[in-house]
Amino acid sequence: MTKHSLDDLLAIMTRLRDPERGCPWDVQQNFASIAPYTIEEAYEVADAIDRKDWHDLRDELGDLLLQVVFHAQMAKEAGLFDFADVAHAISEKMLRRHPHVFGDVSYADLDAQMQAWEDIKTAERAAKGAQTDGSALAGVSHGLPEWKRALKLQQRAATVGFDWPDAQPVLDKLVEEVDEVRAEFANGRDHARLQDEIGDVLFVTVNLARHAGVDFSQALRHANAKFERRFRQMEKLAATEGQPMVERDLQAQEALWQRVKQMGVQDESTVDL
Numbered sequence: 001m002t003k004h005s006l007d008d009l010l011a012i013m014t015r016l017r018d019p020e021r022g023c024p025w026d027v028q029q030n031f032a033s034i035a036p037y038t039i040e041e042a043y044e045v046a047d048a049i050d051r052k053d054w055h056d057l058r059d060e061l062g063d064l065l066l067q068v069v070f071h072a073q074m075a076k077e078a079g080l081f082d083f084a085d086v087a088h089a090i091s092e093k094m095l096r097r098h099p100h101v102f103g104d105v106s107y108a109d110l111d112a113q114m115q116a117w118e119d120i121k122t123a124e125r126a127a128k129g130a131q132t133d134g135s136a137l138a139g140v141s142h143g144l145p146e147w148k149r150a151l152k153l154q155q156r157a158a159t160v161g162f163d164w165p166d167a168q169p170v171l172d173k174l175v176e177e178v179d180e181v182r183a184e185f186a187n188g189r190d191h192a193r194l195q196d197e198i199g200d201v202l203f204v205t206v207n208l209a210r211h212a213g214v215d216f217s218q219a220l221r222h223a224n225a226k227f228e229r230r231f232r233q234m235e236k237l238a239a240t241e242g243q244p245m246v247e248r249d250l251q252a253q254e255a256l257w258q259r260v261k262q263m264g265v266q267d268e269s270t271v272d273l
Contacts, residue, residue: 100116140153173207
C-alpha cells in the first residue's frame with residue numbers, strides 16, 4: 001500500500017478548499033469556525049494517550065495535523081503565510097530555546113534550564129512588543145482554558161519567588177477557601193460572592209495540582225472517566241434488580257453508588273484509575 005506524505009496532505013487540503021472543485025463545507029470555513037475543532041482534536045489526542053490506545057493516537061494525531069494544515073491553507077489563501085512558514089517558525093523557536101542542545105550553552109541543573117527557558121520567552125515577547133508593562137505575568141494568553149491560564153499565572157509568579165514552598169500550605173489554603181464558600185452559603189447564597197469564592201477554590205486546586213506534580217486536566221479527565229464508569233454500573237445494577245435509577249430516591253441511589261465502589265468495577269474499555 002502506498003503511503004501518503006505530508007505533501008500529499010497539503011495537496012488534499014488545497015483541493016478541498018478549491019472554490020470551484022472543492023468541498024462546499026471546507027470552502028466556507030474560516031479561522032474562527034475551525035478553531036473549536038482544533039481544540040477538540042487536541043483533547044482527543046490527550047484522551048487516546050490516557051487510554052493507551054496507540055492505534056487511536058495515530059489517527060488522532062492525524063486529525064490534529066489536519067487542523068494545522070487547514071489553518072495554514074487558509075493563511076496561504078489570505079497571503080499571510082503557508083505551511084512551510086509554520087514549520088520554519090517552530091524550527092527557529094526550538095533552536096533558539098535550546099542553546100544547550102544546539103549551541104555551546106550549559107546549565108547547572110534543570111531548574112537553571114527552566115529559568116533560562118522563561119528568560120528566552122520573555123526576550124521573545126519583548127522583541128514582539130508584547131511585554132510592555134514589565135510584569136512577570138505579561139503575555140499569558142487570554143485564549144487559554146481558564147484552568148490552564150491559572151496554571152500559567154502561578155508558574156510566572158513563581159519565577160519571581162511568589163510561591164508556596166510546598167504542598168502543605170496550599171492544602172491549608174484550600175481548606176480556608178472551602179470554609180469561605182460554606183460561609184457564603186450560610187449567609188444567603190449571594191451569587192456574585194459564591195462565584196468569587198468558588199473561583200478561589202478552583203484557583204487553589206490548580207495550584208495544589210501544580211505542587212503535587214499532577215496534571216490538572218488529566219486528573220479531571222480521570223475523575224470524569226471514573227464517575228462515568230461507576231454511574232453506568234449503577235444503572236446496570238438498578239436495571240438488573242428491576243428498579244431503575246429514576247424510581248429510587250437519593251438515599252437508595254447513594255447506597256447503590258457505595259456498592260459499586262466496593263465492587264471495584266472496571267470497564268474494560270477504560271484506563272485503570
